Amino acid sequence: MATVDKKGNIRGSIGPNVYRMWRGIKVIQSKPKRKAKRTLNSKEASLEFGMCSSTARVIRTAFGWAYKAYDGGMINRFTKAVRNAVFASTKEIGERDIHDADLSFLKGFQFNNNSPLDKVLKIRPSAELSEDNKVIVNLPPMAKKDIKAPYAEEYGIRLLVIAFDFKQRVYSNIAAKEIRITYDRAFEGGAVVFDEALPEGRLVAVSMSIYAYKAGFEGGRETINTVQWSPGEILNLWQLPFNESKEAKNVVKTELPVYVNHDMGYLGHFSLAKIAWLRRKAEKTKEADSKPAEKEASVAPDLPKGDIRF
Incomplete structure (x- = not known):
């Protein structure tokens, strides 16, 4: 008024x-205007996005050795790819993470769109997982002329295999190899087999990147990779199952090597716990609202006893 x-x-x-x-x-x-009250669905979607963002940061950090530099939009592109992968899971929100995701959304991801690997190389590599859980990278014959790159004295084809366990919030560097190519030394091509045993239940990813080298201090080598040229790609990913069958319990397990587990600083489990808490809270509120209100029994007033003089 x-x-x-x-x-x-x-x-x-x-x-x-x-x-x-x-x-x-x-x-x-x-x-x-009054701020609109957020619904349970919107809160859950926001929390899951936070989980995906934390997941993407962990994987990017772990593959830091796969690329010297990345383009300006890479962080947002990778977070979006992880979000799409988790969203495509058959499980419902609050019950899923990257281990339940559709990993095809991450396969072929380029760490640097200024020099994507599929444009730098004239031929395409591929990666597969054998029946006995061995990572195999199939590389075609490669020479200097097959690499679209700035001048360098030597080029390195770098392969990395990393295993992630977001339930335990750790990851392990399984193996790394680098194949050197010069003007007078080409790579004849073939299958590069990683014989290292893989921990069960983990998400395993393999990357390929190219480093260009020049002469460095005291006869060493230093890279000339920059933001403008630093190709790197996630070739493939696999979610390994847990072997929990009854038959497997009776089989003597092969002793696996002890890998160094790195604390990934993952915060996504807090998002999942918050979603579960919000659902319990909403369920209790719903139950309380559905109960009929109890009518209070009428209580007779406490009247004075005996005759009252007036």
């Missing part, structure tokens, strides 16, 4: 507008 003061100025609200004086000036403002 608005009023008119002694000077004829309108003060207060009329409809969606508020009238007031500010430093002798008549001001008309729109009423502030």
Whole structure:
């Protein structure tokens, strides 16, 4: 409601507008809109996005050796790819993470769109997982002329295999190999087999990148990779199952090598715990609202006893 003061100025609200004086000036403002109350679904979607963002950061950090530099949009592109992979899971929100995701959304991801690997190389590599859980990278014959790159004395084809366990919040560097190519030394091509045993239940990813080298200090080598040229790609990913069958329990397990587990600083488990808490809270509220209100029994007033003189 608005009023008119002694000077004829309108003060207060009329409809969606508020009238007031500010430093002798008549001001008309729109009423502030009430902030819409967020629904349970919107809160869950926001928390899952936070989980995906944390997941993407962990994988990017782990593959830091796969690329010297990345393009400006890589962080957002990779977070979106992880979000799409998790969203495509057959499980419902709050019950899924990257271990339940459709990993095809991450296969072929380029760490640097300024020099994508599929444009730098004239031929395409591939990666597969054998029946006995060995990572195999199939590389075609490669010479200097097959690499679209700035001048360098030597080129390195770098392969990395990393295993992630987001349930335990650790990852392990399984293996790394680098094949050197010069003007007078080409690679004849073939299958590069990683014989290292893989931990069960983990997400295993293999990357390929190219480093260009020049002569460095005291006869060493230093890379000339930059933001403009630093190709790197995730070739493939696999989610390894847990072997929990009854037959497997009776089989003597082969002793696996002890890998160094790196703490990944993953925060996605907090998002999943918060989603579960919100659902329990909503369920309790729903149960309380569904119960009929109990009528209080009428209580007789405590009247004075005996005759009352009037």
